[in-house]
Amino acid sequence: MAVKVKSRKILQMVTAYPLGKSVFDLQKEMGLPSIINLSEIENVFGCSPYVKNHLTQQLDHLFTYPDGSARLLTAKLAEFLNVKSDRLFIGNGSDEIIRLLLRAFLNAGDEAVMAEITFPRYKTNVTIEGGRPVLVPLIEGKHDLDGMLLSITEKTKLIFVCNPNNPTGTIVEKKKLDDFISKVPEHILVVLDEAYYEYVMNDEYLQSVPYLKKYSNLVILRTFSKVYGLAGLRIGYGLMDPFIAEELNKVKEVFNVNQLAQAAAISALDDQEFRVECVERNEEGKRFLENELTKMGYTFFPTHANFMMIHTGQPGDVVRNELLKNGILVKSGSALGYPDAIRVTISSMQDNHYFIKCLKNIESGNGGIS
Template structure:
C-alpha cells in the first residue's frame, strides 16, 4: 500500500546522495575477488596503530553516553592548532557542521554562494533549509573568486569555498584568497572547507588559521576522515569565532559525536609521524601518476589532495566500467560535472602502477 503522507515540497526537487553499489555487491556481480578501490578518496594507508589500541581499551565503556561537548578532544586539538578551545566545534564529520551552519544562519529569503562543481552537500543543505543556492562556474577547475564577489547581493548570507576543491583537487592562490576574504562584507559567513588541508603541500596554499583573529566571519572546516584515516568514525571540526560556535550549539544534537570517534581523534593527534608518512606516500604516488599520465598523453587538474581528476577524452562512464572489469574502481566524471573524465584516489604504489598499466591496455 502506498504511503499517502507527502514529504516537504522542496524534497521533490532533491535527489539522494549517490552512494553507488557496495564493494561486496560489485565483487559478487563481476565474480572478481580482488578489487582495488580507487574511488572513495579515503586514506588507503589506514589509521595510526595506536588508534586501534585506544579503541580496544574503550570497548568496556560503550554503555555510557559520549561527552556532548567533546571537551577532552577540543582541549587537545586546541593545543595542537594553537587556537582557543572555545573556537573549536566538533562535529559528526565536517558535513554535519556544514548542515548546522546553514540551519543556524540561513533564512529562507537568503542566498548562499558556491561553485558549480564542488562538494554537493552545500547546495543540497541550502535547498533543504529553504535558502537559495547561487552557483558560480569554476574557471579551469578552480574557484572563480572574482565572479563570486560579483555575485554578492543584499540577500547573500554565506559563501562556500572548498580548498582544495572536491572533485578537482585544485587550490586557490593564497594571495587571491586573502584578498577575497578581505573584500567579503563582514556580515557574510565565509565557510572555508579544508577537508584535504594536510595533503596541500604547495607554497601557494593559504594557511588560514591566522586570519581568524581579523575576520570573525571566517569559518574553517577540517576533518579526521582523510589523512588521519578515520572516515568510518565520522569526526570533523570547525575553527571559528566563539559567537558562531554558540549558535551552532543551539541547533546540534546533544550527543552528536560518538565516544569511540572522540577517543580515536585524540589518539590520532598524538601520532604525527603517521600523519607525515601518509602525506609523504601520497606525494610520491601523486608524482608517479602525474609523470605516467603525461607519458600517455592524458591531462589532469593539478591536485593538492589525495585524488586526481584525469581527463580521458572519452565517456567517463564507459572508461569506469572498463576499469571495473579489470578490478579497479574509480569515480566517473559524468556524475561529478566532467563527463569525459574520471576521478582516481592516489593509493599505494602497487595500486597506482596497476592502474597505469591497465589504462595503457584499455
C-alpha cells in the first residue's frame, strides 16, 4: 500500500546524514579480524577512569528522571570556566544546541552564513528550519572571514565559525577573529563552534570566553565528545548571554541530557591530568604523521585538532577502500568537499605507524600488508 501522508516540503531539500555501514558489518563483510576506526574523530584514548568509577555509582538511580536543568554540572562548569551559571546551557551534544539556536532565532526565509566546507549540520538544520544557508568558500582550508562579512544581508540572523574547522583542522588567527566579531552587527548571532578547543596548542588561537562580556550576540559551543572521550553519551555545552540561554530553555526538551551523561561530564572535569595526557599523546601522533607524510610527498592542511585532512593525489574513495582492506577505516574526502583527500583521526602511536605502513604499501602498488 502506497504511503499517502506527506512530509514537510522542505524535507525534499534534505538528505539523511550518511552514517554508512557499522564497523561490525564492515568487519564481517570483509572477513577482517578487526578494524581500526580512524573515520569518526573520536578520542581513541577513551575517557577518564574517574568517569567509569562514577557511572557505576549512578546505576541504582536509573529509574529517576535526570535533572532537566543540569544544576550540578552547570555549577561545576561555571567554576571551571570562571563564568556565571546563567551564561551556560547544557545540551545533548553541541549538535542539539545548534538545532535549538536555529529553532529559537531563525525564521523561515532568514539567512545563516557559514563556510562552504565545514560541519554539515549547520547547513542541514538551517534548511530544515526553512532558512537559507549562505556558503562562503574556504581559503586554503581556512574560513574567509572577510568574505563572510560581505555575505551579510538584512536577512542574516546567524554566522557559524567552526574553529578549529571540521574537516580541515585549521584555525583562524586571533587578530582576524577579533576584528571579525567586532564588525558583525549586534543583532546577528556569531556562533563559534569550538568542539576541538582543548587540542589547540597555538598562541594564535583566540581565547573567546572573555569576549562574552563585551558581545551579547556571541555564542561559544564546546563538547565532552572529543578530548574528554564521552561521544557515546552525547553531552556538550554553550556559553552565551543569559537572554539567549533562556530562549533555548523555551525550545529544548525538558529532560534533554540524560543522567549518566551529566554524571560523566562532572567526573571528566575532575580529571584534568587525563585531558592533558590525551592532548600530549595527540601532539606526539600529529608530529609523527606530519613528518612521515611530508617525507612521502603528501600535503595536508595544518591541523590543530585530533584529525588530519590529507591530500592523496588520487580519489579519496580509492585510498579509503585500499586502507579498509588492511583493516583501517578512514573518511573519504569525497563526502567532505575534498574528493582527492582522506580525513584521518590521529590515533595511538601503534595505529599511526600501521596507518603509514599501509599507505606506503598502497603508494608502492603492493596494496596489502604481508
